[in-house]
Amino acid sequence: MPDPSYRPGSAADFDRLYRDSYPRVLRTLIGVLGDRGAAEDCTQEAFVKAYRAWGAWRGDGPAEAWLHRIAIRLAISHLRHAKLGTVTELLRRIGRPDHQRQLADVVAESDSLLSALRSLPPAQAAAIVLRHHHGYSSREIATALGIPESTVASRLAMARQRLTALLSDAGSPAVLREQARNR
Amino acid sequence: MDEDNDRWIATGLTASFHRLDLGSPPHNAQYKSTTPNWRKKRMSLLAGLPAVLTTKAAAAAFAVTLTAAGGVAVKTATTGSPNPLSWGATVTTQVQSCKAALTAGQHGIGKCVSGTAEEKGRQARTAHAPALPSQAAAGQTHPTGAPTLPSQADAGQTHPTGAPTLPSQAAPGHHHPTGAPTPPSS
Numbered sequence: 001m002p003d004p005s006y007r008p009g010s011a012a013d014f015d016r017l018y019r020d021s022y023p024r025v026l027r028t029l030i031g032v033l034g035d036r037g038a039a040e041d042c043t044q045e046a047f048v049k050a051y052r053a054w055g056a057w058r059g060d061g062p063a064e065a066w067l068h069r070i071a072i073r074l075a076i077s078h079l080r081h082a083k084l085g086t087v088t089e090l091l092r093r094i095g096r097p098d099h100q101r102q103l104a105d106v107v108a109e110s111d112s113l114l115s116a117l118r119s120l121p122p123a124q125a126a127a128i129v130l131r132h133h134h135g136y137s138s139r140e141i142a143t144a145l146g147i148p149e150s151t152v153a154s155r156l157a158m159a160r161q162r163l164t165a166l167l168s169d170a171g172s173p174a175v176l177r178e179q180a181r182n183r
Numbered sequence: 184m185d186e187d188n189d190r191w192i193a194t195g196l197t198a199s200f201h202r203l204d205l206g207s208p209p210h211n212a213q214y215k216s217t218t219p220n221w222r223k224k225r226m227s228l229l230a231g232l233p234a235v236l237t238t239k240a241a242a243a244a245f246a247v248t249l250t251a252a253g254g255v256a257v258k259t260a261t262t263g264s265p266n267p268l269s270w271g272a273t274v275t276t277q278v279q280s281c282k283a284a285l286t287a288g289q290h291g292i293g294k295c296v297s298g299t300a301e302e303k304g305r306q307a308r309t310a311h312a313p314a315l316p317s318q319a320a321a322g323q324t325h326p327t328g329a330p331t332l333p334s335q336a337d338a339g340q341t342h343p344t345g346a347p348t349l350p351s352q353a354a355p356g357h358h359h360p361t362g363a364p365t366p367p368s369s
Contacts, residue, residue, distance in 0.1 A: 014214075018208060018212055018214070019207075019208060022208035022212075023205055023206075023207070023208060026205060026208075027200050027205065030200070030203065031196070036203065044212065044213045044214075045213070047212060047213065047214045048213050048214045048217055050214070051214035051217060051219050052217065052219040053219075054219055055219060111199045111202070113192075113195040113196060113199050114199050128192065128196075129196065132189060132192045132193040132196055133193060133196040133197065133200070160185075160188065160189075160192070163192065164188065
């Protein structure tokens, strides 16, 4: 699965990769993190990391899938740190007049689908966005998640099942059909 | 049923991201202000290149050239052949003959080998000297032949104007230009 459209070590090609892939990587991370600001930070950081390693990229797969892999790892790392820092953050914000997070950034709170995605494990959320929004193949998802291609299908099935359960109140077609059958 | 569900997820995601109005990627990308590892390596190599060229590489190249040129000159002069393959055998033979010529208690064959090398070099220079067309035709050793004068060529004289004669000699009976010396009258 070589990607001849990008040459490793070429600054011009990396600029092109940035222009082409930034919006897609950002959307994947919004799906994983549910926070636009954090997703933008992680996306920028992913491009910095990718640029540093651009000379050593072997080109044995799609460049964007490789970029997604870096970005998803960063997002998972960000979530771990966010969990650890939750208590500290709450204590820091006590007493401040505007202690609420900016609603524009907390996209998941105003969107049921993104909110449900945020509740999934990060790798499963990423798999959903990669397959159903970006149209990635199983091989590309495997590259992006750093897992064997044979496990992609089972990961996706599990992610869909969880998402359906979480969206039962939002009225997904499968849930509505299931509810109608049970009546 | 799965297809409907998949389509619903895809449509829902597209609508959700569309509402966010993400737009185009920002122009002030952070990666542009960083120097990647592969560029650092390239830059450090380029930065060190002049220094390397002016010191180590230049010295090494000079030494190699000098050694090779000196070696060729000495060995060609010693062996009489510019062919490197014949140098070793010729020098070995010379050294052995010089060692054999040493008398008891005498040390050092440097002068012997050096003398042989000089002689060989002289021979090589003579053998490889450029020949002129006149030489090739007449077999002469001097390009213009031995110097001769027109009078010599015609009369076979050894002196261009003949043997020197005195006027008194030309007129018979007089051996002295002013006559025979007479003793003063006392």
